[in-house]
Amino acid sequence: MSAFQLQALVVGYESPLLTANLSIESGTAAILGPSGTGKSTLLATVLGSHPAMSGSIVINGTDVTQMPIHQRSIGMVFQDPLLFPHLTVSQNVMYGLRRNGLNKTDSLKRALELLQWVGMQGFESRSPQELSGGQAQRVALARALAPNPAVLLLDEPYSSLDAELRNRLATEVADLLNERDVLAIHVTHDQSEACRITDAVYRVEHERLVAVAN
Amino acid sequence: MWVFPALFLCIALGLPLAGVLRNSLSDISAVDFSPQFGIAVTAGGQALISTIGALLIGLPIAGILATYRFRGRGFVQALVTVPFVLPTVVIALAFRELFGSLLSPGLALVVIAHIYINLAVVVRIVGATWQQLDPRMVVAARSLGASPWRAFLTVTLPQLKAVLASAASIVFVFCFTSLGVVLVLGNGGTRTLETQILRQTSLLLDFPTAAITALLQLIVVSIALLLGARASMNATQNARNLRFTRLSVIRGIRARTYVFLVAIAACIFVILPLISLASGSLRDSHGWTLQWWQSLTELDAGTTRLGSPLTAVVTSVKYAVITGFIAGVIGVLAAMSVLSHRLGRAILVIALAPLGISAATLGLGFMLAYGRPPLDLRGADLLIPLAHSIVAVPLVIAVVLPTLRSTDQRFAVAASSLGARPTRAFFTAYGPILRIVAFAAAGLAACVSLGEFGAASFLARSSSPTTPVQIVKLLQRPGDQSFGVACALAVILVLITLTLVAAIDALSRKRWVKV
Numbered sequence: 021m022s023a024f025q026l027q028a029l030v031v032g033y034e035s036p037l038l039t040a041n042l043s044i045e046s047g048t049a050a051i052l053g054p055s056g057t058g059k060s061t062l063l064a065t066v067l068g069s070h071p072a073m074s075g076s077i078v079i080n081g082t083d084v085t086q087m088p089i090h091q092r093s094i095g096m097v098f099q100d101p102l103l104f105p106h107l108t109v110s111q112n113v114m115y116g117l118r119r120n121g122l123n124k125t126d127s128l129k130r131a132l133e134l135l136q137w138v139g140m141q142g143f144e145s146r147s148p149q150e151l152s153g154g155q156a157q158r159v160a161l162a163r164a165l166a167p168n169p170a171v172l173l174l175d176e177p178y179s180s181l182d183a184e185l186r187n188r189l190a191t192e193v194a195d196l197l198n199e200r201d202v203l204a205i206h207v208t209h210d211q212s213e214a215c216r217i218t219d220a221v222y223r224v225e226h227e228r229l230v231a232v233a234n
Numbered sequence: 235m236w237v238f239p240a241l242f243l244c245i246a247l248g249l250p251l252a253g254v255l256r257n258s259l260s261d262i263s264a265v266d267f268s269p270q271f272g273i274a275v276t277a278g279g280q281a282l283i284s285t286i287g288a289l290l291i292g293l294p295i296a297g298i299l300a301t302y303r304f305r306g307r308g309f310v311q312a313l314v315t316v317p318f319v320l321p322t323v324v325i326a327l328a329f330r331e332l333f334g335s336l337l338s339p340g341l342a343l344v345v346i347a348h349i350y351i352n353l354a355v356v357v358r359i360v361g362a363t364w365q366q367l368d369p370r371m372v373v374a375a376r377s378l379g380a381s382p383w384r385a386f387l388t389v390t391l392p393q394l395k396a397v398l399a400s401a402a403s404i405v406f407v408f409c410f411t412s413l414g415v416v417l418v419l420g421n422g423g424t425r426t427l428e429t430q431i432l433r434q435t436s437l438l439l440d441f442p443t444a445a446i447t448a449l450l451q452l453i454v455v456s457i458a459l460l461l462g463a464r465a466s467m468n469a470t471q472n473a474r475n476l477r478f479t480r481l482s483v484i485r486g487i488r489a490r491t492y493v494f495l496v497a498i499a500a501c502i503f504v505i506l507p508l509i510s511l512a513s514g515s516l517r518d519s520h521g522w523t524l525q526w527w528q529s530l531t532e533l534d535a536g537t538t539r540l541g542s543p544l545t546a547v548v549t550s551v552k553y554a555v556i557t558g559f560i561a562g563v564i565g566v567l568a569a570m571s572v573l574s575h576r577l578g579r580a581i582l583v584i585a586l587a588p589l590g591i592s593a594a595t596l597g598l599g600f601m602l603a604y605g606r607p608p609l610d611l612r613g614a615d616l617l618i619p620l621a622h623s624i625v626a627v628p629l630v631i632a633v634v635l636p637t638l639r640s641t642d643q644r645f646a647v648a649a650s651s652l653g654a655r656p657t658r659a660f661f662t663a664y665g666p667i668l669r670i671v672a673f674a675a676a677g678l679a680a681c682v683s684l685g686e687f688g689a690a691s692f693l694a695r696s697s698s699p700t701t702p703v704q705i706v707k708l709l710q711r712p713g714d715q716s717f718g719v720a721c722a723l724a725v726i727l728v729l730i731t732l733t734l735v736a737a738i739d740a741l742s743r744k745r746w747v748k749v
Binding site: 067068069070088089090094095096098100102106115119163164166169 | 368370371373374375376377378379380381382384385388389392393395485486
């Protein structure tokens with residue numbers, strides 16, 4: 021059984037935008053497509069912040085389609101880092117760990133490990149406002165991965181960065197995700213980035229998700 | 235441009251406050267402070283309970299209005315603003331009628347009425363920031379394992395901390411300096427320094443003690459406002475994280491039920507006292523009647539034989555028109571001088587000072603400066619509108635200045651480059667928008683005047699009281715007739731105020747269409 025499946029999942033608002041059939045065992049899959057084709061709506065539906073019109077989302081054999089967001093075990097890195105401005109860098113990373121029952125000492129220890137992993141050691145007590153765009157996105161990645169989600173969603177996480185930083189960070193993050201064997205779905209409109217950093221590529225064509233490369 | 239506002243502030247603010255200071259300092263050693271401190275402490279406690287209540291009730295309403303898009307949202311938003319524009323005396327009377335024998339006048343009723351009045355302050359101030367919080371922050375927290383309630387407590391609430399402190403300080407000041415509500419619902423036992431000032435001047439004729447009480451109140455108010463301003467500065471520092479976000483569609487049956495229940499509860503809470511007030515004007519101990527409305531034109535029904543109760547409405551409208559004119563002109567000139575003169579900022583600071591000075595303190599100041607020989611102007615029709623204007627000018631500036639600031643200054647530069655003199659260039663750029671916004675601001679000032687009770691209670695002659703003063707005097711008399719006539723007068727005041735607010739709203743919309 022695949023670790024992550026979308027079974028005839030229809031997403032949209034008043035009318036359907038996209039129908040998705042997808043099955044991923046491991047690694048990172050990219051979803052490509054122009055703006056307005058429903059890529060971000062698909063991620064919001066998988067995450068649980070937007071309701072599915074029909075179909076189902078299955079993670080490790082469990083249908084999570086009707087589950088509330090906080091019980092789905094899905095992490096997300098958004099277009100903007102969305103770090104909580106009233107918390108420090110380490111507190112941001114600890115947030116998910118604390119919600120999942122880890123005590124303060126253990127969650128701090130794990131947060132520091134993750135920050136070191138994303139190359140942000142020494143920034144623990146900084147405020148998110150003191151970070152650059154790239155730094156904030158690294159912390160957002162550490163925060164999303166901290167509670168060990170079954171699936172990680174990346175919604176064009178580098179789109180607000182300049183081209184050089186975007187390429188560098190995309191490669192670094194892909195390596196980090198491979199290193200930890202994280203199952204990830206990466207939405208982007210940059211074809212070269214998709215081919216370079218992911219294991220499988222899907223494209224939105226005629227309101228459907230079509231596999232284009234493996 | 236700055237001369238007229240400066241002159242006005244000297245006459246209507248400087249001299250009265252100087253009178254209060256002079257009187258309080260002249261006889262300071264002879265005054266026993268302990269009763270004033272005792273009242274300050276109990277008034278502080280009352281204001282604290284009222285503030286917590288307003289925050290607890292206002293927060294869920296602010297939340298649904300700032301977060302969700304739903305049918306009737308605009309109506310609910312407008313409705314919760316209504317109590318704030320209504321005269322406090324009218325609201326107090328409405329609650330007295332609503333609770334009748336269920337809850338006798340005292341601290342509980344005072345607190346409920348204060349929560350009612352200040353609901354709009356919490357909903358508007360907190361809601362404005364809440365609406366700018368990125369809703370994806372909550373989604374991010376939920377994806378990290380937080381339940382909806384936990385996400386609110388750990389992500390939304392901390393980001394609202396500064397604005398909550400700011401709103402709380404404003405509500406605290408309003409409740410601490412409350413006069414009309416405490417007089418009508420306090421039953422003598424619940425007092426504020428404001429009611430003390432009134433008692434010391436009108437009953438005991440002890441002006442030095444009243445002046446010292448006013449000074450004590452000014453100190454407490456200044457501390458509360460300073461704390462609020464500090465919190466507000468923190469809010470401004472965090473403002474770079476804020477942005478205007480779109481309202482969300484309500485999803486899920488639980489969310490729908492929650493929004494529906496909060497919206498319905500808010501509507502009932504606002505409307506019920508007003509219905510009760512209208513009912514009070516149409517009922518006597520035997521049932522429905524129109525006799526209180528018929529009594530409005532009778533000389534015997536009021537508190538003075540020189541005019542019927544309805545004369546008080548005429549007096550109030552007359553004062554409101556004069557106040558609208560004075561405050562409108564002075565407020566607009568002050569706002570213009572901020573933009574065009576180096577003394578403008580100083581004038582702005584002084585003109586905004588009355589926000590922290592209670593109406594009773596102003597009334598007392600006016601009485602000390604202009605209400606005693608050799609300069610006794612109480613007979614003149616201008617004294618109350620002057621006092622009302624000083625209360626209303628900060629609001630006029632608050633409406634006019636942001637509009638002027640948002641107007642493109644390059645129009646003035648373009649006009650100057652085409653040969654226009656500075657004044658002509660100014661009016662070319664700002665004239666069209668000023669015409670509309672000045673009328674709206676003057677209407678707002680008239681609204682303030684219609685409901686103002688604090689200063690008028692000091693300055694109104696017993697032969698020609700304003701409507702709020704007439705209502706309170708009627709309530710101090712026993713008998714069904716006095717109560718019924720007071721309710722009828724209050725209903726008229728509510729109708730006039732709401733008509734004025736609707737006209738201001740229509741003008742504001744027109745402005746946006748034109749811009």
